[in-house]
Amino acid sequence: MSYRQNIQLTPDKKLKHFLTIEGLSRAILTDILDTAETFVSVGEQAVKKVPILRGKTIVNLFFENSTRTRTTFELAAKRLSADVLNINISVSATSKGESLLDTLRNLEAMQSDMFVVRHSESGAAHFIAQNAPDHISVINAGDGCHAHPTQAMLDMFTIRRHFPSFNQLKVAIVGDILHSRVARSQIHALTTLGVEEVRVIGPKTLIPTDVEPMGVHVYHDLRQGLDDVDVVIMLRLQNERMQGALLPSPQEYFQSYGLTENTLAYARPTAIVMHPGPINRGVEISSKVADGPRSVILEQVTNGIAVRMAVMSMVLGSYAAARGEK
Amino acid sequence: MRILIKGGRVIDPKTQFDAVADVAIANGKIISLGKAPAGFEADKVIEANDHWVFPGIVDLCARLREPGFEYKATIASETAAAASAGITTLCSPPDTVPVIDNATVLEMIYHRAERANNARVVSIGALTAKLEGKNLSEMLALKNAGAVGVSNAFKPVKSSLVMRRAMEYASSHDLTVFLYAEDPWLRAGGCAHEGAISTRMGLTGIPEIAETIAVARDLALIERTGVRAHFCRLSTAKAERLIARAQHDGLPVTADVSAHQLHLSDMDIGDFNADCNVRPPLRALRDRDGLRRGLREKTISAICSDHQPHDIDAKIGPFNNTEPGISALETLLPLTMRLVRDNVLSLNEAIAKLTIEPAKILGLPLGTIEAGAIADVCVYDPEKYWVLSKEAMVSAGNNTPFSGWEFEGKVVHTLYAGQSVYSAK
Known part of the structure; x- marks a missing residue:
């Protein structure tokens, strides 16, 4: 039964999704902080870009309004050279009869690599990670009262x-x-x-x-x-x-x-x-x-960009490359 | 049709009969226990060596989804699932669409059940018109059409005055009131037991007091009105204590619990497992243990399935966006038998809580294997090992949190009113 495993981790205990802090080891959290440290300097350079996620597509999937969080995720993705798609799905769109799962199926058809999800219901990011195809990583940008x-x-x-x-x-x-x-x-x-x-x-x-x-x-x-x-x-x-x-x-x-x-x-x-x-x-x-x-x-606010760059590069398996970039 | 069930261990808690005996059945009735009468020639013989033979199960709460939700399940599909699980009587609550607040809807349900002919369906009528909690329903008409009691199901009767009047009126017509005790304000938008787990998961909690306050109010009204009342599907240990005290004081109250509340707790929600979204919610382990104690001490006299089959879409989504309920007919007997293995109940007590005790609550002459009784019989292989899988379920809904659970013991034959309605392949 899938819900008994920690769905955030790959079989070799690397970060696959980032849904909640609960259940992650101190080593992984420290890795995120150390990796973020290497990205701080990127924001201070004249050319604020590194090619770590070149060719990757990241979808910001916001079911709940947010300017600040969405903007820092967008900036983080762009500084990693990823292509970014912002989709704001108002509550009314899903209540018109299209289920959350149908919305996801449509987005998968666009061949993206990562969903950054914000939703008003606790557990929404888990639900999306459990139902997304294997090649998609999910980052939780806030779900209900559960996690951010x-x-x-x-x-x-x-x-x-x-x-x-x-x-x-x-x-x-x-x-x-x-x-x-x-x-x-x-x-x-x-x-x-x-x-x-x-x-x-x-x-x-x-x-x-x-x-x-x-x-x-x-x-x-x-x-x-x-x-x-x-x-x-x-x-x-x-x-x-x-x-x-x-x-x-x-x-x-x-x-x-x-x-x-x-x-x-x-x-x-x-x-x-x-x-x-x-x-x-x-x-x-x-x-x-x-x-x-x-x-x-x-x-x-400033640190938010470096930390989100770290998490994005780690879940997309570009961890080693990210550290080597220093 | 004359049937002989041969060589099985017959267990009948009502008569305290427990011995190897043949059961002879003709014209829908049990003819004899032990040696069949001279001249009895069976059309069909069921070999029951090493099997147990006990009364067909009486399930106090099963939503069959018809009328109104036929995309989830139908009377035909769910009575077939019941037959495969040894259940011969299903009691359906009044919250169908349209609501069972008039004889026409009730007669339609009974007619469909007769046509399916897999199990007996009895229904509880609405306590208030349209279940709105404002005006009384035509309880006498419902009773005359065959309602076994009245209830407002999941819909609260917010006004204590209306509840008092409804109880007085039901009592005047000798109807049992079935109560689902839940304070609507304290439940608010909750979806999980309020406690450490809901706090950790950020799920809106349903506190224990949502149940105890409703039970306490209704007990006071029962004491005042003298109505015969049955509390459906208790979920908290404290409510069980309140009812135990009321019974001690001589109030005419009974209670049941759903089988899943005796095995699961809020911890089973895990990573937002929507199959664990139920109402009342899965409570804490101490509640589970308190409910088990209530069963042993007979405060809680019956175990029901609280069957709520769903279509697939109903369980897809973030936890609080999914519909509560478990497709539970096929786990009612297995989970109850597990209580015997866990030394919570004796075999005799476990069977009683599925047969004679719920039959008494409904006031129906069912749940026993004695000469002259209606021949609702379950033949059970106590050693059959099996694993529950969603794919293999008979019910139209496969929303169960028990997928992957291992069970020992399975129904091999079910007889409903003297006819064979299920035989294991």
Whole structure:
């Protein structure tokens, strides 16, 4: 039965798809980070291109709107010299009767090598990987509340550029953990890379049931949770969740869980502040902190390109070539 | 047609009979157990040496998909699957299209079942008109047309006032109310048991309290109205405890569980296996164990299939976009027999929970092999080893998470009302 194997790996344990961090070894995650390191310089050159994926076709398959993630994937693919096709499939197209599988069959007929998939349902990327022909690799660019593994890896990359090792780090993730695929992937990545402690901070309405088995400590008080941490990761609070039964108002949320210079003072003096973007200024984070000296939010965006180049080259089996390019 | 089942071990939990005996059948009835009466000449002899002979199975919940969903399955296709699995009576819920809220639909279903003639089909009528949870259905007309009870199936009766009135009215006409206990607000858009697994997978959870709150409300209404009620397909250990206490207090309530809840848990969802998308959802291991305990302690008196065959497309897609349900007729007996192997139930108890106990819940004179009884009989080879494969399933739906499971024991003959409806090749 196929679902009992790790479908992300080839028989010789190389990365075939990149669907979730869960189940991947520290060695593979470290490989991704090391490979990404070799690609950073590409973006700094006058000619920002390497011929690693020349002749390959990559389809950005976005069932959910996203400008930022799609753009960085597109840029990453182009810097690797791949041909890129962007397809935005609005929810209405699939609800018109064409099933997701029919859409895929049509795209396969275009003889592409990789699907980069974003979808509003958890498990969509797994479903596509399970049903795609063998020669197609699938990269998950976010599925429902499940996973967003490239975002987590670019966050790990950013952390690694600021600290000598993961081992001594205390990391706090603040906000809407319940609906966050980013948080889930970050937790898997951080625990696999061996940080000392991962904390999740938020009101009970935004912390999922039984999250502790993922290897985290739960805090409902921001100040206690931030005490002595090295990395503060703020999550975006979606507009539709700011009022109603989850939270009374954005103002009250900012009062209790917003990151300001005051609350940041509880963290270590060397602590960095991260955010996957886009930021809600004055809701989860104050502008002073977001634009302040401890913020690495824009670095995250830049690093996103190198990390996505690394993952794309690795899943298309051009790993060795990518490393040799240095 | 006169049939003699010869030399088998006859097991009848109702009469506590368990011995090697011949079973003589004529005119649809059991004539004798043991030596056939003088002058009995069989048209057909079934050799049952080393086989077990027990009453045909009574399945409390099987969706046959007709009328309304014939592209998934039909009464003819599913009763044939039932016959191959030793099931001789199928109880179908009222959520067909159109809904079984009037005698015409019910009569049409019974007519189609008679024409297929593979198994007995009985149906539960709608508790409220169109299952909308607003107005009472014509329960008496449904009862007179042969409905074995009333239910709102998966559709919630949100108003406690309407539920109270419906129970009072059903009670006035001596109808059993079949309850699927699920709080619609707490279920929201959930698709998996709320817990460590749903959290890890980012699937919207259905909390345990979605079931316990609904059970608690309905128990209070049952106590007030005095209606005879049956809770269908429990999924949580806590709901089992609530019902045990109510039974202890003397409330007229019974309960069943589907066979898959006794073997699977939310961990089986694995990498989003859509065949594990069921409703109620697969719960935690402690729930599975609590339900097993409830079976042993007789809080839960019956095991049903909760059969929901699907077309292929229904199970293709991201987990929450697939339709819940398992094609389960063909695994009902094998999974129940596995409980005997796992020392959860004795053989006698296991067979009782598939035969006499569900027959009692339906108020039907079925589920027994004694002289004079309707001749619904299952002949079973306890040593036959087999592996379930989707391709080999008889049902029109092959949506099962048990593909690849190994089983010991298989049905070799099924008799429905004295006629042979299935013989293994």
